[in-house]
Amino acid sequence: MARVALFIPCFVDQLVPEVGLDMVRVLRRIGCELDFPEEQTCCGQPAFNTGYWEDARPVAERFIQIFRRAEMVVCPSGSCTTMVRKFYPELLAGTAMQKEALALGERVFEFSEFLVKVAKVTDVGATFPHRVAVHDSCHGLRELHLKQESRELLRHVRSLELVEMPYSEDCCGFGGTFAVKFSAISAAMGDAKAGFAETAAAEYVTGTDPSCLLHLDGILRRRNSAVHTIHLAGILAQTGGAAERRPPAASSRGQR
Amino acid sequence: MSRAAQEFLRSAAIKSADLTHRQVIRRNIDSYNTANERGRSRFLDWEAARLKCEQIKWEAVNNLDRYLLEFEQRVKDRGGHVFWAENSEEARNYIANLAAARGVKKVVKSKSMVSEEIHLSPALEKLGIKVVETDLGEYIVQLREETPYHIVTPAMHLNRTDIAKLFKEKLGDVDTDDPQQLVAAARRSLRRDFFSAEMGISGANFLVADAGMIALTTNEGNARLSTSIPRIHVVLSGIEKVIPHLHDLAVLWPVLATAGTGQPITCYSTLVGGPRQPGEADGPEEFHVVLVDNGRSELLANPEEREVLHCIRCGACINACPVFRTVGGHAYGTTYMGPIGSVLTPRLRGLPEFNHLSYASSLCGACSDVCPVRISLHHHLLHNRRDAVAESDRPFAERVAFRLWRWGMLGEHRFAFFGWMARLGMRVLKALHLDGTVFDPARPWNRNHAATVPPPKPFRALWGKSDGHN
Amino acid sequence: MATTNVPLENPSRARILERIRTALRETPARPIGPGERKIFAPVDDALDRFQKECAANITEVAVTPDMQASARTVADLLAALPPGEIFVQDSPLLRRLAAGWQDGRAIQWSSEGGPKESVQATITLAEGLVALTGSVITSSSCGGRGASIVAPVHIVVAGADQIVPDLDAAFVRIRERNLAFNNSYLGLITGSSRTADIEKILVMGAHGPIRLIVVLALRNE
Numbered sequence: 024m025a026r027v028a029l030f031i032p033c034f035v036d037q038l039v040p041e042v043g044l045d046m047v048r049v050l051r052r053i054g055c056e057l058d059f060p061e062e063q064t065c066c067g068q069p070a071f072n073t074g075y076w077e078d079a080r081p082v083a084e085r086f087i088q089i090f091r092r093a094e095m096v097v098c099p100s101g102s103c104t105t106m107v108r109k110f111y112p113e114l115l116a117g118t119a120m121q122k123e124a125l126a127l128g129e130r131v132f133e134f135s136e137f138l139v140k141v142a143k144v145t146d147v148g149a150t151f152p153h154r155v156a157v158h159d160s161c162h163g164l165r166e167l168h169l170k171q172e173s174r175e176l177l178r179h180v181r182s183l184e185l186v187e188m189p190y191s192e193d194c195c196g197f198g199g200t201f202a203v204k205f206s207a208i209s210a211a212m213g214d215a216k217a218g219f220a221e222t223a224a225a226e227y228v229t230g231t232d233p234s235c236l237l238h239l240d241g242i243l244r245r246r247n248s249a250v251h252t253i254h255l256a257g258i259l260a261q262t263g264g265a266a267e268r269r270p271p272a273a274s275s276r277g278q279r
Numbered sequence: 280m281s282r283a284a285q286e287f288l289r290s291a292a293i294k295s296a297d298l299t300h301r302q303v304i305r306r307n308i309d310s311y312n313t314a315n316e317r318g319r320s321r322f323l324d325w326e327a328a329r330l331k332c333e334q335i336k337w338e339a340v341n342n343l344d345r346y347l348l349e350f351e352q353r354v355k356d357r358g359g360h361v362f363w364a365e366n367s368e369e370a371r372n373y374i375a376n377l378a379a380a381r382g383v384k385k386v387v388k389s390k391s392m393v394s395e396e397i398h399l400s401p402a403l404e405k406l407g408i409k410v411v412e413t414d415l416g417e418y419i420v421q422l423r424e425e426t427p428y429h430i431v432t433p434a435m436h437l438n439r440t441d442i443a444k445l446f447k448e449k450l451g452d453v454d455t456d457d458p459q460q461l462v463a464a465a466r467r468s469l470r471r472d473f474f475s476a477e478m479g480i481s482g483a484n485f486l487v488a489d490a491g492m493i494a495l496t497t498n499e500g501n502a503r504l505s506t507s508i509p510r511i512h513v514v515l516s517g518i519e520k521v522i523p524h525l526h527d528l529a530v531l532w533p534v535l536a537t538a539g540t541g542q543p544i545t546c547y548s549t550l551v552g553g554p555r556q557p558g559e560a561d562g563p564e565e566f567h568v569v570l571v572d573n574g575r576s577e578l579l580a581n582p583e584e585r586e587v588l589h590c591i592r593c594g595a596c597i598n599a600c601p602v603f604r605t606v607g608g609h610a611y612g613t614t615y616m617g618p619i620g621s622v623l624t625p626r627l628r629g630l631p632e633f634n635h636l637s638y639a640s641s642l643c644g645a646c647s648d649v650c651p652v653r654i655s656l657h658h659h660l661l662h663n664r665r666d667a668v669a670e671s672d673r674p675f676a677e678r679v680a681f682r683l684w685r686w687g688m689l690g691e692h693r694f695a696f697f698g699w700m701a702r703l704g705m706r707v708l709k710a711l712h713l714d715g716t717v718f719d720p721a722r723p724w725n726r727n728h729a730a731t732v733p734p735p736k737p738f739r740a741l742w743g744k745s746d747g748h749n
Numbered sequence: 750m751a752t753t754n755v756p757l758e759n760p761s762r763a764r765i766l767e768r769i770r771t772a773l774r775e776t777p778a779r780p781i782g783p784g785e786r787k788i789f790a791p792v793d794d795a796l797d798r799f800q801k802e803c804a805a806n807i808t809e810v811a812v813t814p815d816m817q818a819s820a821r822t823v824a825d826l827l828a829a830l831p832p833g834e835i836f837v838q839d840s841p842l843l844r845r846l847a848a849g850w851q852d853g854r855a856i857q858w859s860s861e862g863g864p865k866e867s868v869q870a871t872i873t874l875a876e877g878l879v880a881l882t883g884s885v886i887t888s889s890s891c892g893g894r895g896a897s898i899v900a901p902v903h904i905v906v907a908g909a910d911q912i913v914p915d916l917d918a919a920f921v922r923i924r925e926r927n928l929a930f931n932n933s934y935l936g937l938i939t940g941s942s943r944t945a946d947i948e949k950i951l952v953m954g955a956h957g958p959i960r961l962i963v964v965l966a967l968r969n970e
Contacts, residue, residue, distance in 0.1 A: 031738050033688075037698035038731060040738035047742075059742045064694040070681050072642060074664030074673070078685040085689060161643040194601045198641025203723045205288070205639050210727035211295035211605045212641070241728025310949040327786035334782035341776050344769045357933065363762035415955060416946040434946055442947055458947040466956055473956070474866050490929040500898050500942040500957020507863070507894035507934070518765065525929055529916040530788060532937070533882070543802070544882045544916075546943060547898075547957065549936040556933045560893025561863025566933075572765050580772035653780070 025141075027055045028093035030131065032103045033065035035233050042233045045260035046099045046134055053144050060089050067114070068106040072199050076114055083111055087123050095141070096131040099256050101163025101231040104133040109166050133163060135172040135231055135255055145175045150263025152182035156225035158216065158239065159192045160232035173231060173255050180258060188223035190216075197238040213242040220250045227253050280674070283612060284635035290610035291639070300436065304604050307435050311598050314541025321543055328534050333653040335527045336589035339488075339519075343579065346488040346521045347570070353491020357553025359566035363518075367397035370571050374480070374513055375402050377567065381511060383408055383477040387469075389495070389502035390414040391482030392430050392592060393515045393571055396614045399480070411472045413501035415465055422449045428608035430615065431539050431594035436607055469501070479505035479563070483516040484535065484591065486568070490525045492552030493568065496535065496545035503547050512551070512563040518570050519579075519588040525550075531591065538593035538651040574627035584626060587659055589652045590619055596646035596656055602639060611636065618646035622659045630663065631672045637663035695739065702733035792914035795880040799912050802883025806940035807953065809962040819906055819966045820846035823872065826904060826962060827854065836864035836900065838873040838892030843906065847872075859892035863899070870902035871895075871958075877922050878907055878963070881915040882939050885963060886923070889934040897938055903958040908969030 027050055031043045050057055066086055070079035086107070090096050098104045108131055111124035138144050155177060163169040177185050196202065196212025216239060220228045228243075228250060230236055236252040243250050280288075294300055319325045339346055351361045364370035370393075378386065386408055388394065400410045412421040416433035420426065422445055427433035434442070443456035446464055453464040481502050483493035493514050495502045506512045522531065528548075536542040555562030579585055597603050597617030608616040613624045613636070621636040637660045646656040667673055687697045705721075708714045709732070715725040792798050803810045811826075813819045827835065827850055835850065837843050839860040847856060850872075857865060864871055873896045877886040885905050887897045897903055913919050919937070922928075928935055942957030953959060 029742075033694070033698075036738040037702065038733060040734050040736065040741055043738040044741060059739070061739060061742075062691045064688045064691055067688070070684060072661065072664075073638075073677075073681065074661070074666075074668035075678075075681040075685075076665050076668070078681045082685060082688045161641070161645075165644040165648060192645075194641050194643035194645065196601065196641055198643070201638070201641045203721075205291065206723035206727055207288075207292040207295040208602055208605050208639065209641070211301070212601050213727075215301070215601075215605075237731065238728070241724075241731065244729035245727065307949050322788060323790040324783070324786050324788055327783035328788045330781065330783040330786070331788060333780045337780050341773060341779075343773065344766055347769070348766075363759055363765050365761040365765060369761055413956065414946075415944045419946070432946060432949075437947075439948055439950075458950045458952050461947060462944060462952040462955060466954065469956060470866070492929060492935070498942065499944050499955035501955070503894070503898040503936075504956055507898060518769075525923065526917075526920040529920045533916065540945070543806075544884065544937065544939050546806075546940050547936060547938060548884075549934070550929065551934050552929070553933050555894075556889070556931075559889045559933060560859040560861075560896065562889060562894045562933055570765075572761070572768075576765060576768040576772060579769060582775045582777045585772075585777060 025055060025095045027057050028090060028096045029057055029059045030063065030066075030090070030096045030098035030103065031059070032098065032100045032233070035099060039233050039237065042099050042254045042256055045254065045256035046097070048260040049138075049147050049256060050097065053138070053142055053147060055142075058093070060093070062089050066103050066106045068103060069199055071106065071110060071114060080114055083114055083124070084120050087111070087120055087127055090127060091123070093130065095137075096127070097134055097137045098131065099134045099231070099254060100233060101133045101160050101167055101169060102234060104131055104136075105162040105166040107131045133167055133169060133231055135176055136167060136169055139172040139175055146179035147176065147259045149259045149261055150181040151258045151261050153226045154184040154186055154224065155227045155229055155258065156186050156188035156220055156223045157191060158188070158195060158228050158230040158235055160230050160235045161194050163231045164192060169231060173229070176255065176259060177229070181263065183258070186223050186225055188225060188228070189219045195235045195239055197234050199234075202238060209238070210242065213238050217242050217246055217248060217250070221248060225250055227251050227258075229253050229255050229258055231255055281632040281635065283632050286612050287610060287635055287639065290612065291606045294606040294610050300607060301605065303436060303438065304607060307432070308598050308604060311541065315537065315595070316541075318537035318541035318543065321537070328530055329651055329653050331530050332534050332591070332651055333589065335522060335531065336591070336652050337586070339522050340579070340585060340588045343518065343521065346523055347518060349488040350486050350491060350521055353489070354552060354566070354568055357491050357566070359491075359553040359568060361568045361570060363570045364572065366573050370397045370515065370569050371399055371402040373569055374399060374515075375406055377511070377513070378403060378408055378478055379406055381477065383511070385409045385411065385472065385476040386478045386480055387411050387413050387472050387476040387505045387509060388417070389479070389481045389497060389505045390417055390433075391480065391515050392614060393482055393517055394480065395427060396573065397515070397571065399515070411469065411476065413469055413473070413505055414497065415462065415499060418465060418469065419445065426609065429594060429597060430592055436609070473504040473508050476509045478511040478513060479509040480513045480515060481506055483514050483520055485528070485531065486516055486521040487525050487528070487550065488521055488523050490550065490552060492525070492550040494528060495549045495551065496532070496547065498540075498546040500547050503549060506549070506551055507562060510563055511565045512554075512567070514568040516568065516570060518572055518575050534651045535591055535593050538595040538649070578626050583662060584659060586654050587622055587626065589654055590623075591652055593651055595649040595651060599645040599649045601643060601645065602641070618656045618660070622656055622663065625663050625667070630667045630670055634663060634667035634672050637667070695737070698737055705731070705733045789881060789915055792880050795912045795914045796909055798880040799878055799883055802880065803963065806883050808883055808940050809960060811962065811964045813964060813966050815968045816842070816846060816908075816966045819964045820849050822964050823904055823906065824849040824852070827870065830869045830902060833867060833869040834865065836868045836871040836892070836896060838896060840874055843872065843874065846906065859896060863893050863895040866899065868900045870904055871897065871900040872904045872906060873897060875905050875907045875911060876926070876928055877919060878912045879916060879919045879937065880912050882937070884937040884939040885961070886919060887936055887938055888928055888932040890932055894934045897936075898957045901954075901958055902960045902962065905961070905963045907963055908966045910969050
């Protein structure tokens with residue numbers, strides 16, 4: 024198995040570290056050797072998406088330097104992976120680092136993508152006896168063309184009932200700074216998704232993007248919904264030991 | 280923040296909370312999606328069709344002068360006139376002067392978004408000319424004194440009860456909410472107008488260079504009547520609508536119909552060029568094409584953004600957009616709404632005043648996925664944002680925030696420190712019950728979300744310490 | 750009608766063209782296009798496909814063995830319509846066939862002008878028929894513009910040999926017969942007039958004909 028460098032998105036590091044920890048557990052279980060380049064901070068996406076390319080550029084260049092010698096980089100976020108693979112070449116167009124950006128892009132993978140397409144593993148020995156629906160995060164779906172990977176992995180999780188929620192490909196409304204600038208629209212979009220998850224009677228909504236899940240979770244909790252969110256890594260990390268029925272992700276930390 | 284941006288935020292907030300409105304839109308879009316899916320399955324290779332259409336429009340737009348001149352010459356050979364209008368005012372004046380000179384009292388109009396863009400109707404009405412919208416959706420919003428809600432389905436936001444009430448009030452002889460009878464009432468009323476108007480004004484889906492004809496499509500037949508009976512036919516079109524060859528329509532027509540409404544081809548797919556020819560039974564005596572620039576040549580001059588001019592105005596992006604589905608067409612406050620509107624309006628009318636439209640998106644990319652001519656709409660939204668920042672159209676506070684962000688991200692210790700501060704801040708706010716209040720810097724978020732409880736330690740602190748859990 | 754007062758000066762024209770030319774000095778990469786990929790599946794049985802598509806788009810099709818039979822079919826259709834004038838394209842074929850249509854009904858011929866607003870039906874030939882979409886190709890040579898849009902009923906007298914398989918073939922036919930050059934109006938009509946502007950509910954009979962009927966002779970006389 025390959026040696027993998029962990030790309031832990033900035034907000035995963037600071038706000039939902041368990042997503043990173045769960046991914047570590049799964050990668051170790053399938054035999055990966057892991058590195059965590061400690062100098063990493065952020066891929067630059069917030070500034071890039073808001074149009075602040077001059078500010079995003081040095082952050083991107085720093086990121087490339089940090090991961091320069093990594094054979095393989097794995098990230099528990101479709102949008103951050105997209106930033107590196109799809110948008111770094113444009114951000115760094117006309118600079119000396121563009122070539123490196125393109126090369127790095129070929130070695131960076133989103134977590135489910137890595138498991139299914141690179142490691143060629145679909146059964147990670149997980150157990151999760153719940154009804155689960157997948158939210159198809161936009162970057163993963165439309166830029167990385169991910170859809171079946173997470174479903175394949177979930178189909179091999181013991182006792183898991185996989186359901187489809189209506190409009191699973193609709194955007195949840197997070198969109199980065201969009202959620203702050205246009206909070207009413209963002210919340211309404213999330214609200215619609217929350218409703219669809221409830222229609223599907225899912226116990227959990229999962230996906231490849233912790234940002235989407237954080238956004239949906241905040242709205243579901245506000246609605247006192249029976250639906251909870253959990254990152255894909257959170258499901259795959261569970262191996263079913265009784266002691267391990269630990270409640271999922273951010274929902275556990277006593278949110279209102 | 281510009282006036283337009285403030286208005287948008289206000290309207291968007293109201294509409295976002297309007298569940299009834301969201302339900303109406305969802306129902307309409309679901310209908311469209313079913314029809315569209317069926318429509319695409321009629322193609323052996325829908326992607327090949329998109330590639331072909333992209334290629335046709337690229338050829339046309341990147342040789343715009345050549346094809347416009349060819350179009351103009353062939354229209355003139357047919358006895359038609361071509362007028363090139365720099366801006367809205369010139370276009371309005373040409374048409375108004377023509378109408379006045381010809382003693383026009385009534386105009387029948389088939390759908391033309393350019394006519395909305397240049398605000399034509401008020402100019403004609405000021406001259407005492409009655410302007411009658413003949414597309415049923417446009418007719419309905421005209422009676423309501425509203426602007427079109429959607430470029431293809433202008434009355435999408437209304438249900439039959441709304442329309443029944445409107446017809447009863449404005450047409451008098453109607454007292455039903457049965458769509459069949461409502462349409463029959465509109466047919467009766469508009470028929471009188473078709474046969475008494477002196478001038479018909481239409482838009483154009485395409486300007487066909489090698490034929491000197493315009494291509495027009497409707498299901499109702501209103502454009503056919505508007506361009507057959509009145510003695511003068513005026514076409515209003517943006518300069519970018521040109522296509523090189525008549526044969527291009529073999530793929531453009533079915534693609535436009537599929538993307539627009541899910542049909543294999545629109546009921547009346549029409550070509551007209553010039554006034555009636557000698558020997559023809561009927562038809563207008565005069566044919567005028569008004570080509571409108573209004574900022575398009577400037578967009579053309581930006582090679583990165585030029586493909587935005589490939590748009591065939593099918594409306595598919597609007598239907599795919601979750602923001603449109605949430606706020607509806609009127610909230611945008613502009614002629615063009617949805618993704619194409621958010622990309623185009625800042626470019627045609629100025630980034631300083633309209634860049635907010637390009638920010639009012641989560642960049643989900645659904646629009647680019649469905650665009651039949653493969654415009655990467657969501658990437659253009661991003662470019663608009665980049666250019667707005669470069670031009671300093673953004674608020675000062677935002678610029679400062681990203682300077683700070685950049686500094687914070689360029690070192691892992693600063694980053695960890697800021698992260699620690701943020702988590703501490705969240706705990707303090709929560710403890711003081713100030714989250715979601717005016718004292719909360721994350722108020723826009725916390726207003727709508729249950730507060731996130733920050734973790735005691737970040738990943739980087741847990742890594743290496745017994746390597747997280749194990 | 751006077752075509753004076755149309756402003757001959759149009760100074761913006763030169764300015765716009767100049768801006769376009771300057772803008773086009775730089776060109777982005779040409780897109781790859783579809784290459785050899787086929788967009789539509791080939792049409793096997795054109796006659797069958799034409800009928801299927803017409804059923805789907807609500808064009809009535811009456812198949813007859815030959816033109817004489819077609820003439821009788823048209824007479825039957827007319828007998829079921831309210832009294833009033835009909836408008837007929839003035840062509841040698843239709844002149845011949847029209848003998849059976851004048852039973853208590855006046856004919857307005859296209860050579861006299863466009864159809865009156867009150868005609869009960871219009872009867873025309875077609876430039877062709879398209880199987881892929883179930884469409885009728887019409888032009889101003891088929892009795893003028895109003896002939897295919899004014900009346901509540903439009904009857905098209907056509908022959909099966911006029912059917913082309915798809916839109917590519919339709920535009921080839923248009924080019925070969927110079928239809929664009931010879932007409933100020935040319936079009937494809939696919940079904941009768943309709944709208945879905947009210948709650949997306951399909952309503953037939955908007956502004957154009959409420960019924961489109963193709964009387965299709967298997968043998969063109």
